[in-house]
Amino acid sequence: MKRETKSIALFDDGSRASNAFRLHFQGSPGFSVTRVYSREELEHRMRKTGFDIIISPANSPVHAGAGGPECPRIWLFWSAHAPQRNGSGPKKLSFRFEIETPDTSLSYHSSHDESIEEQFDTLKRLLVRIDAYQGEFSRFQADTEVLQSIVEDTVTGILYLLRNTIQWTNREAQRILGMSEGELAGRAFSSLFVDDRAYRDGLTLLSRNHDPGGWGKARCSLVRKSGEPVECTLRMRRLNPMNPQKGHLVVIEDDHDRRYLEWAISTYQEKMAKNEMKYLEILQQMDQVIIRTDPDGVITFWNNRAETTFGYPAREVSGKNIVSVTNDNGSRSAKDMTVLLHDPGSERENALHILENRRKNGEHLWTAWSALTCRDLSGIPAGIVWIGQDISGSDPSIPPVPGTGHWKSRILQGTDVAEEVFDLLFHAAIQLGRGGREAKKIGTSFVIGDAATVMVHSRQASINAFEGKDRGQRMIQDRGVIENIKNLALLDGAFVIDGSGFIHASSRHLLADITEIEIPEGFGTRHASVAAMTKITRSIGIVVSESGGTVTVFREGRLEKQIEP
DSSP: OOOOOEEEEEEOOSOHHHHHHHHHHHTSTTEEEEEEOSHHHHHHHHHHSOOSEEEEETTSSOOTTTTGGGOOSEEEEEEEEOOOOSSSSOOOOEEEEEEEOSSOEEEEEOOTTSOHHHHHHHHHHHHHHHHHHHHHHHHHHHHHHHHHHHHHHOSSEEEEEETTEEEEEOHHHHHHHTOOHHHHTTOBGGGGBSSHHHHHHHHHHHHHOBOTTSOEEEEEEEEOTTSOEEEEEEEEEESSTTOGGGOEEEEEEEGGGHHHHHHHHHHHHHOSTTOTHHHHHHHHHOOOEEEEEOTTOBEEEEOHHHHHHHOOOHHHHTTSBHHHHHSOTTOHHHHHHHHHHHOOSGGGTSSOEEEEEEOTTSOEEEEEEEEEEEEOTTSOEEEEEEEEEEOSSOOTTSOOOOOOOOHHHHHHTTSOOOHHHHHHHHHHHHHHHHHOBTTBOOOEEEEESOHHHHHHTEEESSOOTTTTOOGGGGBTTSHHHHHHHHHHTTSSSEEEEOTTSBEEEEEEEEOOOOTTOOOOTTOOHHHHHHHHHHHHSSOEEEEEOTTTOOEEEEETTEEEEEEOO
């Protein structure tokens, strides 16, 4: 595996020590060094180049955190010491190092009995370990935020107890008990019961009725703040089965809401993407596969149900692609899952997808999947949560069940194309690639954005089917217009659509020069013409191949994305 290069910004004060830092790290594999000579130069370079490590004398004007959002993960400040020696031999340098990261800081002294090379080798190994830790910590924080959101919003009440005292509650527990977070925190768990006898009886039942997972279960009556009783089912277990000092987790199921919950679960199974119950049912039932990937399908989280369903431990699949892990290579299910991974439209989240997957031991199973897009604070897709249910009846640990920066963001950047418009047309292209139209294979193309310039560099190949129609009949956000586009895709020429979704023309012959366009072998004139148009305009091109239904996306004259529906 190729070693990742760590970039270093070295604040050079012209000293012997600075020069030693430069020579050592420049000669070390896996490091690159850029020298800077002032705080202003450092901040300027940090805005242009992201550095992993900043190395600076302790008395320099540079301070940790300079550079704002571009701040690196590690700041290293040094001060050199040369102990007094008798005789005329050269003085040996030793160093005091202060290392700061966004989360912690440490300091240590190197030994002057070691050579500078030995001191720097020790430092280098420490920096590599700290950088690896910071990367793992950042990924852990991202995963924790997703799981925390699921726990907070579940329809199951959750309490955390430490020595009979409530330490934390989620919103559903607060709703069930009619109390705020502040009113519950620090309250004795026993105070939620009608009286001491009811509390003791409840604990007795919880201790006697344990399932294989260590959860005690009991029907109890709790009391709301108003004094109204709440008939519920309690489940309780140690947070750490081997250490009772860690406290207990208590789950409250409001029996009054059971019928509503069953209806919500049914709705969840029919339309996951329109109902937040897709997260809540996972936590309550605790028998759903939950896999998290980045936008390209690389696995970053793999829960216990995924381990028991597919037979892979989390450490074995981390960093691998979900398509290759759960499917036979080249199978129909592998292609279908690839479409789900790269299809940004609403179809992915509005229906269950039944796929024939493969376990580690080679056995096959039927799984019902939904793929949910996670976005960061700026709205850019940051990952995909895959929710699956084994419906083959062969899961060994549960009773038999009856009966996808992100490539799209790169493409949209610098254009006037709205994300919704791209999604609708990309999804329409996938549908045409998979099924054609009226049992016929179809090849067509869409040029999206910078429509005025595209119209100048093209001409009508035949009649423009949208000319003279009202604006509402030319907006692709109308489902009927999308269906009309699919029918007109049988005709020659490209569709020209602006960034807002307004269709300027159908059957358009593109006139951009294709002589300097380089595209893979096997592509024809349609692909070359669309690629050439995206090179001379700020447009995005989508092409559906007539031969195999392959969907190809072009931007700035280059092939950006290609999938086999």
